[in-house]
Amino acid sequence: MTVPGTTSPSSPLLRIADLHVDYKLPGWRTTPLRAVDGVDLTLAEGETLGVVGESGSGKSTIGRALLGLAPVTSGSIELAGHDITHTKAGDRKHIASDLQVVFQDPYGSLNPSRTVGKTLAEPLEAVAGADGSTALAEIRGLLSKVRLPDDAVDRYPNAFSGGQRQRIAIARAMAVNPKLIVCDEAISALDVVTQAQVLNLLRDLQRDTGVAFLFIAHNLPVVSYFSDRVLVLYRGRVMESGPAATIHARPAHPYSQALRAAVPVPDVAAQRVLRRQRQAVVRATTAQARPAPEQGCPFAPRCPHAAEVCWTTRPADTPFEDRVVACHVFDAASGHPQAGGAPDLVAGELAPTAP
Amino acid sequence: MTTTVPTPVGQEVGAATPAARAARPVGATARAVRQTLRRPAVLIALGWLVLVVVTSLLAGPLSPFDPLAQDLGSRLQGPTAAHLLGTDDLGRDLLSRILHGGGVLLLAAVVPVLVSYLLGVPAGLLVGYVGGKADAVADFVVNVLFAIPALVVVLAVSVVTDNNLPIMTVVFGVVVSGGIFRLVRASTQASRDLLYVDAARVSGVTRTTILARHILPNVLGPLIVQGFLLYSGAFLFLTSLSFLGLGFDPQEPSWGQLVFDATAKLDTDPWLMVPIGVVLIATVAALNYVGNALLATLPSSRRARLLTPTRRPVLPVADAHGTGSTAPAPLPAGPGGDEPRLVVEGLVVSFRGEDGRWQPVVDGVSFAVERGRTLCLVGESGCGKTMTALATLGLLPEGGAAAGSVRLGGQELIGLDEKAMARVRGSRIALVSQEPMVALDPCFSVRSQLGDVVRLHRGGSRADVRTRTLDLLRLVGIPNAERVGRSFPHQLSGGMAQRVCIALALAGEPDVLVADEPTTALDPTIQAEILDLLRSLQDSLGLALVLVTHDLGVVADIGDTAAVMYAGQVVELAPVEELLAAPRHPYSRGLLDAMPEDAERGVPLRTVPGVVPLPKDWPTHCRFAARCELATDACRTGPVPIEVVGPDHQSRCIRTAETARGVHPVATGGQS
CATH class of the missing domain: 1.10.3720.10 (MetI-like)
Structure with missing residues (x-):
């Protein structure tokens, strides 16, 4: 399945098909933990694909699998026409020039004992084989691109604030002019002003260089503001995917609706409405919810529209308007008592099922 | 245990103290080695x-x-002048x-x-x-x-x-x-x-x-x-x-x-x-x-420091007012003239720099919280929000000293000795910190940690403590309290751990709860649940809540009053509805503009350029002037006092009168 709304019909920059990633848990004969459970996605050049979900949704694992930092159990990852599914990070010299990363924690992602200059020189040396003097000119260029002063070259990361460090991390990712940057919660640790500055910076860089972003975050409004298309992930599965604007304005899947209503807005009256909404779109708090079923829909324990079928059968990916939703309510053939009630569900007018 | 609640001595602390930004990083280890080598025993x-x-x-x-060389004439001698x-x-x-x-x-x-x-x-x-x-x-x-x-x-x-x-x-x-x-x-x-x-x-x-x-x-x-x-x-x-x-x-x-x-x-x-x-x-x-x-x-082997040093440095009188004048800003009067539950007046928090001078990081902060109400401290990191919150609890990190006035139900807390403060903490004012996993002890089950605190505050038989422990867990919305009580912190999800932390804070039945970014580390849906929980606790227990956050959405959700802090000062204090609908200080406006929630896709976010200055770089004039769109020469002439601009509304800006008329120019998406 390909996400609708793909801008480039020819060959996409990135194609991930039926990706599964299992983590082996410590201990003898433990069942592995399925972090990513059959995810498909494509990403065109210069596009931004948002991946949104909560902790444990597998959103970061997708990024790490793409970067070769997590082993792929099954499925395939294709970058610019090359299969890189099982290429580990260590053997990626040829991929590194296309694919870079910005991590969440700006304090952990820079080596505290190396100057900013040395940190930025690293990808240049590794990929382009540049030596110190030629690299220096490029590094100064990079610093001005991310709007940091020239003299940052000789300073250590501890001289910079979280937002400035994140710019350094962005500069490191931009150093080799990659085609795709994985932003793994790149703005989640920043406060709101810095977050806005970094978002603006990323947008400018994209406009100037045509780089594509896989933008991973847990805040749906931020993701949909910044991305062209959005993938909503829950427990390793894609719940809903489609154009960012529609998902932001009218989230379809009950989980997307819960996610949308959970993020408070800075307006007292609007927030009062949203607060009522967020209590209506989930049946149980995470503390009260039963464990998710092995089969079936992972959101069933908290979903106000859950029915028998949700606990037993995995929902099919069903096209709805301009997106794809994995929910039995949207699938007329699912046997869900409310099947076909999709328009009401999206409008927030579908009555909850009996618990 | 003298305190019921752990304190987050986190990065904010480091970011706020001027010493943390040396030009070259002297690694913590290198510094420790140097100190070790200075000890007399090691020197010997x-x-x-x-x-x-x-x-x-x-x-x-x-x-x-x-x-x-053998000298059989002097065999087996003890010490002599020739053979020492x-x-x-x-x-x-x-x-x-x-x-x-x-x-x-x-x-x-x-x-x-x-x-x-x-x-x-x-x-x-x-x-x-x-x-x-x-x-x-x-x-x-x-x-x-x-x-x-x-x-x-x-x-x-x-x-x-x-x-x-x-x-x-x-x-x-x-x-x-x-x-x-x-x-x-x-x-x-x-x-x-x-x-x-x-x-x-x-x-x-x-x-x-x-x-x-x-x-x-x-x-x-x-x-x-x-x-x-x-x-x-x-x-x-x-x-x-x-x-x-x-x-x-x-x-x-x-x-x-x-x-x-x-x-x-x-x-x-x-x-x-x-x-x-x-x-x-x-x-x-x-x-x-x-x-x-x-x-x-x-x-890895460094021992944990004492949570609260037994002897706290006292700010010298000359530094007790921070950089401001001696008179703290007037407080809005409470209803009926009664003093609110928690009153903070002219609070100054200073750290002693390496040159021995006291550097304020919180500079004359005043606010008050009524019973059952929520005051939000808002601002970017490095503005002194967390230090303000910790100072009200007497939980400043080592080297910090507070002056001014913190009154809890009429009792002055600044200047209380550690023993008296320990009695106040937990039973009358308690803390919920940002990282629930850090705040819980990984070695003990939830039941035993919670039981300890209950025993400390209420005593009673084992059965009483047990009942109360389970009640507390149910109070914070944990239905299967028995099972959660038996688990250890690493077995809990982040949201569950934060609920346990709130239960810990409530064990001593405090009147005031200080929550330092309680939801920042949580997922949005969990954040919503915790906010709902805090609100319902407030309704049922009449808690006064001081909530530190940088998210104006959270403020809209739970706040009654908001104090916007910038560079150690309150720059705007207002009822939340007024603040969000019509902010009077340009910094509040900037914070609001940076929210991407309703921003148009594809259009750069309007935001505040630049970064919060370090305490040592605070100017004597308006501290926000360097980042302010409205700044004029008049802003750079002298300190700007906080002014009352409406009922319960204060703003620290000389152009407040103009901003009231909607002169807020569009802050650009410019960057530093």
């Missing part, structure tokens, strides 16, 4: 080692006699023999250390980094090495090689290299998953470069310490060999041999043992002592 130990090495090097010129340490049974001068007997030993003991480093460090780095099968194989080999008795092997080698000391020391080094290997492997495994290592791997940096550049520096500290301990072990081992007459030329004096000679005469001439015994014990003790002192400086 080091001094002794230097003395031993130097005198052994200069043994020839320093010795009063030839160590081999006496003579042995052949009349040889003991001092000279001791001076000559250490050099070879000290030098030979270096060999095993070098050998085990050469083997253990590369192998440990590689195996720790690669893991998997290589790890299993290497682990097996090392286990075998550990099972080999070093002494037996070296004795066998000495027989086979005809007492060849270099070979014996190398073999000894191989046998003990397992310890170094294990150490390096463990440190490598710990640093293998650091984000900057991941970033280097993504960039295609070669494995060797990553190991040398990013991982080895993390291993170096423990290695140096281990080197000292290994050297002292090797030294003692070689001394034992020479005691047995192995490895060293029986003609030349060596310390082990001296001990052997003394042992033979222990009954008749015990003095013989004294000089060499003292030298040996002192040398080994000094080596171990220095090693252990260094070990204590490593981050």
